[in-house]
Amino acid sequence: MKITSIETTVLSIPYTNGGPPTAFVGGSAWTSLQMLLVRVDTDAGISGWGEPFGHNACHALKATIDTMIAPLCIGRGADQIGELMAALQHSLHLFGRSGLVPYGLSAIDIALWDIAGKQAGLPLYRLLGGAGRTHVPAYASLLRYGDPHLVARNVADALDRGYRAIKLHEIAEPNVRSGREAAGADVALMLDTNCPWTPAQARTMSEHLAQYDLEWLEEPLFPPEDFAALADLRAQAPMKIAAGENASWVGEFKRMFDAGAVDIAQPSVTKVGGVSETRKVLALAEAHNVAVVPHCAYFGPGFLATLHITATLPSETVFERLYMDLEASPYGQATDAVDGLISVPQGPGLGHDPDPRVIERYRTHQAAPVIAS
Ligand SMILES: [Mg+2]
Known part of the structure; x- marks a missing residue:
């Protein structure tokens, strides 16, 4: 089962939190929650979903995954998670042992486990x-x-x-x-x-x-x-x-x-x-x-x-x-x-796929709006 494509999508979803917008992640206040969804597709027709720690770094992570990580994954075995993750970690180590690279690789790994669960017919x-x-x-x-x-x-x-x-x-x-x-x-x-x-x-x-x-x-x-x-x-x-x-x-x-x-x-x-x-x-x-x-x-x-x-x-x-x-x-x-x-979701893999209507409605190409503090 080979990885055929990887698609990244930033969502920006308004939220309330019972107080003023928070500024505790990324230094800038959020008026909406940003998340980066990563979909890994395979030639077996099974797709898995992952997510890096995103927030104010979603667009930087999208570029990291699109330009650095995804090209190394295409054509690799989706069901050989340990081998692939070790290879990716080694290939990219000189770009950072913390931060965007491991966050992006985390998203890929989560998606591969989602695929593994779906293939096995078991919740993760x-x-x-x-x-x-x-x-x-x-x-x-x-x-x-x-x-x-x-x-x-x-x-x-x-x-x-x-x-x-x-x-x-x-x-x-x-x-x-x-x-x-x-x-x-x-x-x-x-x-x-x-x-x-x-x-x-x-x-x-x-x-x-x-x-x-x-x-x-x-x-x-x-x-x-x-x-x-x-x-x-x-x-x-x-x-x-x-x-x-x-x-x-x-x-x-x-x-x-x-x-x-x-x-x-x-x-x-x-x-x-x-x-x-x-x-x-x-x-x-x-x-x-x-x-x-x-x-x-x-x-x-x-x-x-x-x-x-x-x-x-x-x-x-x-x-x-x-x-x-x-x-x-x-x-x-x-x-x-x-x-x-x-x-705990009981469906195979992560148990749920993201709602395509929510993806369509909240997809964004802009960084989170910032409120000066
Ligand atoms: Mg904490």
Whole structure:
């Protein structure tokens, strides 16, 4: 089964998030969510869908895939995923071991696993030897509001919608306090800071934040790959430390684990190298006795791939659902949590193909509109 073509399409979908447009991915505020859909076609008539970590980089990723990656894939065996991914990784290593190249390769790998599931007639989680879970518990991953009143309002709103676990993306203590007060003592509360602090600042903040009973503190340090500093913080911090969404390839997780940097590893299937590389990270994490809670800040094939991977984990694990309402989803209601649970698709491969009507309506050739902050 040979790869015959690869098509990339950027979608731009308006959203609401219970506050002002966020600026936490890519530096510019979004007024719409951009995602890059990647379709891999084969001579067997089976097509698979993938997605890189896109957002404000969708058009750069489209060029990366169209001009650098796709030409290396055409004519290659779609059902020899390990061999092809190793060859692509080797061919392109001099263009970057993190960033656009591994993100683009992640999209191809996800699409190849979608094809593999479709060929086998099995949903991806069962192809991967999953435990047969039909639902996974979701946590509401609130965007950064920077305002304690908006934090409280959106925490209350997420609880009303049935979520029982909530993650904040705040960096100021009053906003975290507001989140905990709105959530009450029984709701699991996590804090993701997206790499704002020096080691000294992070140590001070972790002590201030101890009173809020956080399930984990995520990415407290910049740069995220300073695993020695993260390990030092972890040794002193009064809560668990989580990180990993910015790591590409299993080797970076090896360095992270060897340093003792994290309690919880968070591979992003759209950055790390796809489903194949995520599986390696899962095995390595198990060998290091590190928990895994996959990252998910996307709504395309990366969302579904993360869902299937989460369903295969040895114990029930929360699934990150970015807390925003899209005007339309390529998968309809399949990306929505109901009573705090998201259904694992039971169709072959990823279980759903993107809705062609949504693709047609939201296809764009322009970068996301930016709001000056
Ligand atoms: Mg995060």
